[in-house]
Amino acid sequence: MRRRKHSSLFTGKRSVPIKIAIGIVLLVLLIVIIVPSGASSSSNAEVNAIRKKGTLRVALSDDYNGFANESGEGLETEIATHIANAIFKDSDSKNRITYTRMNVAFMDTHFNDSSVDIALMQCPSDMYPSKYSYSKPYYTDSCLIIIKRDANPHSSLNGMTVGVIANSICEMRLNSYIEDSRESIKILKYSTYELMLYALQNQKTDACVMSGTMYRKYASGALRSHSTQLDGIPYSVVCSSENAGLMQTVDKVITELEKSGKLAELINKHIGA
Secondary structure (H helix, E strand, O other), X not given: OOOOOOOOOOOOOOHHHHHHHHHHHHHHHHHXXXXXXXXXXXXXXXXXXXXXXXXXXXXXXXXXXXXXXXXXXXXXXXXXXXXXXXXXXXXXXXXHEXXXXXXXXXXXXXXXXXXXXXXXXXXXXXXXXXXXXXXXXXXXXXXXXXXXXXXXXXXXOOOOEEEEEOOOHHHHHHHHHHHHHOOOOEEEEEOOHHHXXXXXXXXXXXXXXXXXXXXXXXXXXXXXXXXXXXXXXXXXXXXXHHHHHHHHHHHHHHHHHHHHOXXXXXXXXXXXX
């Protein structure tokens, strides 16, 4: 008795189209694995350009305790070192960083003339969201309402006159609070922290708004924070929007620092819990 042949998808004439289809799928998968996406390719090109140059150019803000002091110590200089390690992958990475001190107002100029690669200068990630390329936040600062020491920290803000630095992230936070709470708050704008604090101390305002970082730098023991909470300020590494690929490397560094617990350790070391 003859054995009956069993038909198969992979035998006979019908198998030819199926084999071709499988071959095409395998080829597409191979291309996806081997050929990087446009962003990854861009990232490699940007990182390789920095390696070839031999230096990572980092913009820092003025001396702020905990972030980047005059001796080159602080949270932001440590993060810059970890980014340099990821780019250069050698024991001399720290010495391959060139720091430039500048005001955030000149960040545009330095990115446009390519004189810096990244900026670590307490840049709020939601300040100019479409203008630059931002990393995931490495630190979230507080946004405080500051009052005189003898004032009631639990009093209503309704009817108060509050000072802010013009066009600052803290002005944005206060405006958001007013919109949400519908409280009547008069805003007076100042160009410097010294003028804003002078107005508070001389009763021209009832309160002022500043970040925790600025409060530590400028405020005296004669002041305190109000109990009202404003939204926090997330700080990110910034680069030109044309170098979004480089930001992939920066994001990876920050993610690894977070997962390992190293970022929390650095924040506690330089800024405090």
